[in-house]
Amino acid sequence: MSDTPWLTVIGLGEDGPDELCSASRNALEQASCVMGSERHLSLLSDAKAEQIVWPVPFSAGIEQLMTRRGQPTVVLASGDPFWFGAGTTLAKRLTRGEWCAFPGRSTFSLAAARLGWPLEHTLCLGLHAAPLTRLRPHLAPKRRIITTLRDGDAVAALGRYLQSCGFGASPCTVLEAIGGPRERVTEARAEALMDHGFAHPVCVGVEVSGEGDALPLTSGRADDWFEHDGQITKRPVRALTLAALAPRPFEHLWDIGGGSGSIGIEWLLSDPSLQATAIEPRTDRVERIRVNASKLGVDRLKVLHGTAPGALRGLPTPDAVFVGGGLSPDLLSYLESLATGTRLVANAVTLETEVLLTQAHARLGGELMRIEISDIAPIGPKRGWRAAYPITQWTHVL
Structure with a gap:
């Protein structure tokens, strides 16, 4: 393969070719094909190359582009292709010498x-191809957010979403066709965005304000953030469990016996680079995990319906594993065969599971901890301590 780039990705603004540098113009003149949206292609009034409208879904366009590999080709993108743009996706498919x-x-x-x-103090999000629920972890008074949106109708959807979260009072600035002759700026509170019509392309600046609940930054969020049927790692134990799992950037977690998904979800909330797979044998809980993950803005949680260890085969290698339910000798044996350095954390409530953890600790070492928590409960006209079931937690690094 030649080191001469055959693909040129050009960030195009609302002014069209008038703002292009000489190198971009040269690439357009030498290209045999130009691919882009109808809006971008319409700005190239004097282009001689073949023009191809990028198809839907986006992935179909990538496959079409790859058939032209080695031929001088230009792809038109919006603004900076490497800030929530197409450039990142394209670069993953090519060697560095193939594109510029x-x-x-x-x-x-x-x-x-x-x-x-x-x-540098403003949160920038690309929600033109992502659900609005990804805003949820960031919604807190005084937060400033600039986000791109799919189209004009998505502005009203943003207003409804912010209002549903208790932040309908947030001042919003809607910027249509920014940087071009059609630019229009509209200021309104989020709850009033439904009263306006907007055109694509559009982005919105939001100054979060209102009485809505802000999602805490630390692990151990209140249980009522999660829908559950009682099968949930309760808040204090969850905080201790996340501390034991010790998430680090770019790591992947297996959450075995997902229940409500609270462990996997809080793992993902720790950092946007993290990944997680929840494995849950009950169909109703699988759906509940997906609902909870979407609601809390971490729809990237992969949820697998199945029983471990069988369901684990073929999954991406984990850096950490949490077993919240379903621990068996077969599962423990499988986990022991994982790569050196994998962190294991298992919680036990029943005596049978506690025996497994005690034996594993005797053979392999690690840390064994008993967690006993009590809260206040009425005793007739007075109050006393009510003990929850004690939890035995084993932590081990293979």
Whole structure:
């Protein structure tokens, strides 16, 4: 394969070719094909190359692009292709010598310039191809957010979502066709966004305000953040369990016996680079885990219906494993065969499971801890301590 790039990714703004650098213009002149959205292609009035409208779904366009490998080709993207743009996806499929890119003015930079917000202290999100629920972990008073959206109708959906979370009072600035001759700026509270019509492309600046609940930053969120049928690792034990799992950037967790999904969800809330797979044998709980993950903005949680250890075969290798239910000699034997350095954390309530953990600790070492928690409960007209079932927790690094 030649080291000369055959693919050029060009970030195009609302001004079209007028803002392009000379290198971008040269790439367009030499290209045999230009791929992009109808909106972007319409800006190239004098282009001589074959023009191909990028198909839906986006992945179909990638496959079509790959058939042109080695031929001079240009892909048009919005603004900066490597900030929530197509450039990142394309670069994963190619070697570095096959492509080059010329970014345009970023939507986020333009929006910050209009709003007067320091970009380094503003959360930037690309929700043009992602659910609005990804906002949920970030919704807290005083937070400033700039987000791209799918289309004009998504602005009203954003307003409804913020209102449903208790942040309908948030001042919003809607920026349509920013940086071009059609630019329009509209200011309104989130709850009033449904009263306006907006056009694509669009981004919104949100200053979060209202009486809604902010999701705490630390592990051990209140149990009522999760839908459950009683099968949930309770808040204090969950906090201790997450501390034992010790999530680190870019790691992958197996959450075996997912229940409500609370452990996997809180693992993912720790950092956006983390991944997790929840394994749950009951169909109703599988769906509940998915609902909880979506509601709390971590829809990237993979949920697998099955029973361990059989369901574990073929999964991406974990860096940490939590067993909240269903521990058996077969499962324990399988986990012991995982790669050196894998962290195991298992919680036991029953005597039978506790015996397994005690034996494992005797053979393999690690830490064995008994967690006993009591809370206040009425005793006639007075109060006393009510003990929960004690938890035995084994932590071990293979």
